[in-house]
Amino acid sequence: MACRDMRRGEKAASEIRWSTGNGNVVVRQLDLSSLRSVREFASKLSATEDQLDILINNAGVMLCPKILTEDGFETQLGVNHLGHFLLTVLLLDMLKRSAPSRVVNVSSIAHVGGKINFEDLFYNKTPYDSLVSYRQSKLANLLFSRELSRRTRVFGVSSFALHPGVIRTELGRYVETRYPLLSAILQVPAWLLMKTPKQGAQTSIYCAVTEGLEVHTGCYFSDCKLKEPAPEGKDDLAAMRLWDISAKLVGYNEED
Template identity: 35%
Template sequence: MSQSQNPLGSGFSAASTALEVISGIDLSRETALVTGGSNGMGLEITRALVSAGASVVVPARNLDKAKAALDGIEGVEVVTLDLMDPASIKTLADTFLASNRGLDILINNAGTMLNPLTRDSRGYECQLSTNHLGHFDLAVRLWPALVKAKNARVISVSSRAHQYGRFDFDDPNFERQPYDASLAYGRSKTANALFAVGLDKRGQAHGVRAFSLHPGGVITELAKFISTEDLKATGYIDADGNPIIDPERNMKTPAQGAATAVWCATSPILDGLGGLYCENCDVAPALPDDSRELLGVRSWAFDPEAAEKLWTLSEELTGVRLDSSNGPVA
């Protein structure tokens, strides 16, 4: 099936919720893994997948907190994961592979946003480390389980912040330039989108397809580094500190924000497609790089040459390489 970065006419909208887009879909024989699946938008993704019958693995740094948030939701397995710790990623992947299960859905949802400059143990900037490199490492290590599932989908939660600019291959970890938290976040979200392009290229022959997406503006713990004053000034919260919900203006509830990730992971309209950037439960339109439109995707986020360059860099930075025929090589 041919594909292009243009809307498909899914029938859903910015206001659709995760439960609405998954209605009528049967995942009773499928296994999903959702990073960040125990809070905010991720919790709504988990609830939706479970509602369709999926068994869901939810990795978390704080197991007690995650288990409390997921209490009462059947079919969920909580495991330990720190995306900035390569040993933690390897342990999770090795344990999952040892269970001999296929992995039908991998949703790379966890993330961090606008942190003050922080580095992981390797010296990598924390937004790049968490949002992209950790998920790259995890997906590559889980490759055999994705292939085993035969028709797997890998979903990367990107953001309209990819519009902030192209990925910086010369100084990805802000070692030679002044740190800018917004720019670092935007570059990590561009990386999320390019990762989907690179993985989809490698996965097509093995039944593994990948998508990236902008979920919409959702006020969750992710916004902890944004001041209340700034959130009020940008119109995301009201005078009492409550989120303003207006999906048509990119202001969503967690359930609405979760919808596009769930749609990408499960919609039959996407069968045979991959490497696409989505928003509002549909494929996003490609817009000119200088467009001032709020949504849409810019060329640098789905450029195949940039995707290949990022893949090579990610292998170098993580020390994990994918042999698409034989699996991960570390």
């Protein structure tokens, strides 16, 4: 378990050990808003583990105000996409050695209507809109998963993107602070329609362990079923361009 908050991570790990009887649960510190932290985590994992069968990229922030990561990235794209991108490519050798292996990228239905603003990824020139930025980051998850699949399927590494549903977690904390009236209006009906965390995890689990799913590498899922993504989520040229730009931004050289 890769967690930003080690205290909360250890608490969750204890609950898992108790409920499953599996004591082999390890918690390690990882902050996706820090490339330094990503590199440290990947280095330690590679040094202590021989195998990596499944990598689930699940971290995320949503609708936050415009703040920058320690590397100068707009936070939603920095955490939701660039941190996961670097983590995955640094662990690719392990994934290839462990093949057949899988990468599961938690995207969102919010990718619909999204656009990768290649000319101004971090909104330094254009006005910042937290929803537009969030959609960009979720579309980036889907395009990354698609391009990753194209590059790694020959090595036996599968890649899937998914919409987990709207889940009752703290992900929506900024909705309450930035859109209090909307939050108050929607709170009761939305709460009733939201998935529990257990329900929200099911599509990630499905993509991680369902036998024979390799034939659908590069695809998008929702409610444990294949789902057609929006047209912008199938733009292979944009996916390749995003990969190249992401590699430059995080300082990743495939020749290293």
